[in-house]
Amino acid sequence: MTFHSKLNYNSVMNEDSKTELTIRQHRGARRRAKTRADLLAAARKVFAKKGYHDASILDITEAADVGVGTFYLHFADKDEAFNTLIDEVFHILEEQVITEVRSHEAITLTVTVHSIFRHAYAQRDLFSIALASGAQVSRTIRVEDTIAGGLIRVFEQVPQPEDLQGYDIQLLARLVTGVIAQGIIWWFDQDEPGPEEMANNVLALLAHGLPASLFTHNN
Amino acid sequence: MTFHSKLNYNSVMNEDSKTELTIRQHRGARRRAKTRADLLAAARKVFAKKGYHDASILDITEAADVGVGTFYLHFADKDEAFNTLIDEVFHILEEQVITEVRSHEAITLTVTVHSIFRHAYAQRDLFSIALASGAQVSRTIRVEDTIAGGLIRVFEQVPQPEDLQGYDIQLLARLVTGVIAQGIIWWFDQDEPGPEEMANNVLALLAHGLPASLFTHNN
Incomplete structure (x- = not known):
């Protein structure tokens, strides 16, 4: 019993100190993650206000209310902070669209296109900043x-699969992605039409195509 | 008469020496332009063979059979040579498409899309190099x-203008540009389908749209 008690005692002590260590580690990690999130939120505000080139790391740390040194614990430079911001926003966007599309009974192109435009419109300030920062084509392609991957899943779930027989699904997803991407690029310069009307325009083109007279002139 | 003769004589002499100077200037300009074109042609070969990052200015001048110093008379660095190459190829592409489309009796979307893909396919080696070189989104948008400007001209020449009533021509041109751009981006990774089949795929989508079952599931 004594032996066991001692063992238990020791083991409990170990567990306790381990737990305390873990809690402390978790607390540190949480604090670190919070600072990082604060820095990214501040970066977004500063980039939106000053533009990519005029924004400085000092602007960002002042907006986040941390010291300049703290910035460098998280990011190598302004460029890395911006790229992280873009990647995170894009990841959030992706999650939002996936969640919203899945909440519908039937996953249609209509639901998907509306969801993409709605969420992309809300983040459109970032696109113009990305463009001004000298964003690379390789990032756009990623x-x-x-988007193309999401469309492929929509195509694969079409209730009458024979409807898509003869189509190259991969290529089709790419071409449709092009239409959606241009709808988003449109917002680099202007705010109108808003997301619902943009989605309706894109869906009308994708559903019905263009007037026949554009393809062959019978004159 | 003497006065006039003298005037004429002087004037002729002036014209002659001016002409000789002009000829010499033209010869110099021609030689300069020839060297520049040789350097760009060599750069294209070197970039295609070694990739953007491994290509050196020495590789380019050796392939063009000129001294390294000559390179710097024309371009500040490798990046400038590459950007010039891309701009010139794109300009040639544009001229080729415009000439070809105008040679047709009726300027239709069919003719335009086929022409764009045919000429773009011939230059597709450059696109992947541009991508690897870290090409910027702003260039793609230009x-x-x-392309969108060309499509707007096609839309404006539709024989039944009422067919496009209710469309925002600017936005429509953008969305269609997206489909064409994705057809070209497809060739970054693969050579198939070739330009005619790619054009047919794109035109089928633009003419007829996608199956109705993708938009609303009736189940």
């Missing part, structure tokens, strides 16, 4: 890959 | 602006 985003388009994600 | 290219897309040009």
Whole structure:
């Protein structure tokens, strides 16, 4: 019993100190994550206000109410902070669209296109900043890959699969992605039409195509 | 008469020496332009063979059979040579498409899309190099602006203008540009389908749209 008690005692002590250590580690990690999130939120505000080139790390740390040194614990430079911001926003966007589309009984192109435009419109300030920062084509293509991947899933769930027989699904997803991407690029310069009307325009083109007279002139 | 003769004589002499100077200037300009074109052609070969990052200015001048110093008379660095190459190829592409489309009796979307894909396919090696070089989104958007501008002219020449009533022509041109751009981006990774089949795929989507069952599930 004594032996066991001692063992238990020791073991409990170990557990306790381990737990305390873990709690302390978790607390540290949480604090670190919170600072990082604060820095990214501040960066977003500063980039939106000053533009990519004029925004400084000092602006960002002042807006986040931390010291300049803290910035460098999280990011190598302004460029890395901005790229992280873009990647995180895009990831959130992706999650939002997936969650929203899945909440519908039937996953249609209509639901998907509306959801993409709605969430992308809310983040459109970031796109123009990304463009001004000298964003690379390879990044856009990665985003388009994600959209195309989502569209492939929509195509694969079409209730009458024979409807898509003869189509190259991969290529079709890419071409449709192009239409959606251009709808988003449209917002680089202007705010109108808003997301619902944009989605309706895109869906009308994708559902019905263009007037026949554009393809062959019978004159 | 003497006065006039003298005037004429002087004037002729002036014209002659001016002409000789002009000829010499033209010869110099021609030689300069020839060297520049040789350097760009060499750069294209070197970039295609070694990739953007591994290509050196020495590789380019050796392939063009000129000294390294000559390179710097024309371009500040490798990046400038590459950007010039891309801009010139794109300009040639644009001219080729415009000439070809105008040679047709009726300027239709069918003719335009086939022409764009045919000429873009011939230059597709450059696109992947541009991508690897870290090409910026702003450049792609400039290219897309040009395609959209061409499409707007096609839309404006539709024989039954009432067919496009209710459409926002600017937005429509953008959305269609997206489909064409994705067809070209497809060739970054793969060579198939070739330009005619790609054009047919794009035109089928633009003419007829996608199956109705993708938009609303009736189950």
